[in-house]
Amino acid sequence: MSVRVELLHNAVRPYAWGSRTAIAELLGRPVPTPHPEAELWMGAHPGDPSHVVCPDGGRRSLLDVLAGDPDGQLGAACAQRWGSRLPFLLKILAAEEALSLQAHPSAEQAASGFAAEDRAGVPIDSPIRNYKDPSAKPELICALTEFHALAGFRxxxxxxxxxxxxxxxxxxxxxxxxxxxxxxxxxxxxxxxxxxxxxxxxxxxxxxxxxxxxxxxxxxxxxxxxxxxxxxxxxxxxxxxxxxxxxxxNRLVLRPGEAIYLPAGNLHAYLHGTGVEILANSDNVLRCGLTPKHVDVPELMRVLDFRCGDMEVLTGEESAPGLWTYRTPCPEFELSRVELESGLEVRVDHGGPQIMICTEGRATLTTVRGDRLVLGRGESVWLAAHEPAVLVHADERTRLFRATAGTD
CATH class of the missing domain: 1.10.441 (Phosphomannose Isomerase; domain 2)
Structure with a gap:
């Protein structure tokens, strides 16, 4: 099966700091939920990959889709750099309570730390293991509601x-x-x-x-x-x-549509609110506190960046009418926001893989070969690299977010 444009079925992660209403409301489920729901994952993370919804109603892991056709699904350039691995993970993050105070390593720090722990024989699933993989984990959070965070040294x-x-x-x-x-x-x-x-x-x-x-x-x-x-x-x-x-x-309050980019070494903690988060597809976290989990102070000090000052708040660069892009130097990902009044449309082009999620309204997506798919609130879609151009038509006032690989 050649997967081009398909709806996604995504995993919800039930961490204790999550919300019992935000993600369920987005997905159209009853609220409050029995337990907190913290993150909705969209992508090909080995721990909880999305599944494409096949025309016959079946589901297929996005991991398997990528492994079967990396060039077609990811594009030649992306596949050459990342293999069959989707370099980004898209999330809806809903924080009712504060997350741990943490930072993430650079690519070089992650590679050396991962190798050192391998040599030391630390099991990959050990609670004292810092590096689950040899990759960097930069991230960006864009507010859907008023979003409170600590980020970067004042x-x-x-x-x-x-x-x-x-x-x-x-x-x-x-x-x-x-x-x-x-x-x-x-x-x-x-x-x-x-x-x-x-x-x-x-x-x-x-x-x-x-x-x-x-x-x-x-x-x-x-x-x-x-x-x-x-x-x-x-x-x-x-x-x-x-x-x-x-x-x-820095103590930050982001308004809806505002975002912050968190590069390697940035000490941060999300405090409260719902946002769209995009990050490199990695599990490497160095914790500082506000958590019962393992804190490795010497390793944390190795990765922390003590450059200081105000955090830049991104509002997006309007690259086409109705399309705003949050520019960062990150090669693994780029986040865009589509906002259209009813009846308007915008064409989005990209030579690599894309995931879109609708957070407000309803839109019709039409590919260059004429395939059409209606995307409602809370629904997400996988767009393979061999379907690079899509027309987004707002059936009503609509807001979508689009994740792609970086453009460096």
């Missing part, structure tokens, strides 16, 4: 102001450490100190910091949002050094 001068405004006596020496050297090296020194504090010290320091944050909020201080976030994290993760690390990061 300008150290601003962070020094925040830290010195907290009236916590035992925390004052740490605040002075950054105030004396408000640059990337000072941030590295302070972060390293905080994240390696013994539990006995954390048990004394954290209550003081949380009390100081309560006072800051009551007095309507300029870092209200940052302090409220620390209070929420401190309640959810008592005694966790990640709560202190959160004080050093």
């Amino acid at each position: 300008d150290p001068h601003r962070t020094a102001t925040l830290l010195t405004s907290l009236e916590a006596p035992d925390f004052a020496p740490y605040a002075r450490l950054l105030a004396a050297q408000p640059d990337a090296d000072g941030l590295r020194a302070l972060f390293t100190t905080l994240i390696t504090l013994p539990q006995t010290a954390l048990d004394v320091l954290l209550p003081q910091v949380l009390d100081a944050c309560v006072l800051h909020v009551k007095e309507h201080g300029e870092f209200d949002a940052e302090c409220r976030t620390v209070l929420e994290l401190g309640e959810a993760y008592p005694g966790d050094a990640g709560v202190l690390a959160a004080l050093l990061l």
